[in-house]
Amino acid sequence: MKSVNFLLAFVLMALASSLASAFDPSPLQDYCVAINDTKTAIFVNGRFCKDPSVATADDFTFSGLNIPLDTNNLVGFNATLVNVDNIPGLNTLGIAIARADFAPGGVSSPHIHPRGTELVLVQKGTFYAGFVDSNNTLFGKTLYPGDVFVIPVGLIHFQVNTGKTDGVLYVSFNSQNPGLIILANSTFGTNPPIDPYALSRAFQLDVNAVKQLQAKFSSTN
Template identity: 60%
Template sequence: MRNVQFLTGFALLILASSLASAFDPSPLQDICVAIDEPKNAVFVNGKFCKDPKLARPGDFFLSGLDKPGNTANRLGFSVKNANVDQIPGLNTLGISAVRIDYAPYGQNPPHTHPRATEILTVLEGTLYVGFVTSNQLNNTLVAKVLKKGDVFVFPIGLIHFQFNIGKTNAVAIAALSSQNPGVITIANSVFGANPPINPDFLSKAFQLDVDVVKDLEAKF
């Protein structure tokens, strides 16, 4: 009986451990600076690690987030990343950041981060932000107008957005709970897939005229 209880407890422990490591792994050493060269390196969660003794301050440093991004595009926004691709020392640490600039009435369109929760702080301007819950919670919109100094959280995996409702530029800084959170922009993914998704299928899925779907696919 004791053996059965032990095996059951051990199996539950293994299951809990596997669930806990479903996202960014917990570090097993102080640092694991990412490198592209695999020689004499260890492969960890998509990145090779250099010998910790060879780590340098520059591996943990990035400058330029004080500089505005270029918002001269059709959506009027710009994102500057500070993730493991820009800061190799972030590897295995489970965190990253972005600077987001918005032109007047610019928007960061509906998107998701498949591997991270996001916490956003407004530095300048006025933003209308929100996320939509899953089907389980009836696709409820949770939205709010934010001003300078306000903070808002977007839960992992949920569709969310930001829209500059002011007449001046807006700036925000966001932290994300992954070294490489990823981004899926909804419209780009659906209407800009390569090769394109069959427009007849999308027409039925979105309850749109097929010609409207074809026009959207042409734009993306």
């Protein structure tokens, strides 16, 4: 009986450890400004750290989220992600932000952020946003300026500008680098390509239709 209790305790501890490591690790100091120079840095987590005595306010600053982006593309969408790559002071803090611009009818194609929950704030326009859970249930909602929508980490989601004017979303993540997997690109735009026959069976498409999609999306990677 003792061995059973010990095994159960071990499994629970292992599960707790795996859950704790699924997100950005907690910082162990006030800040850890990211630096690429490994000769003068100490690795803590995420990136190497600059000597705190030479950190400046610029390490914690980014300018430009007020600037509209060009949405003249196939999906009518463009975004600026502000993460640890352009604010070194975000390193180990487990947070990032983005501005997303949409033309009328523009779409943020179905995608996944494997390392971050997403919080969407509508700044301008009317949107339909949604995510799909592991039971294939769609949670969708029409959003207006001032509305907030939460997308759990790792779930497929999208946003569509359903209004007749340009739209703007501000998006935050609980990760310094949430990652991005666009489903269409990752399915039909891989290098090398996935076997067209496998995709035709999976999506119930003609093989030639799959090849056409692969030719289209391979140029976007």
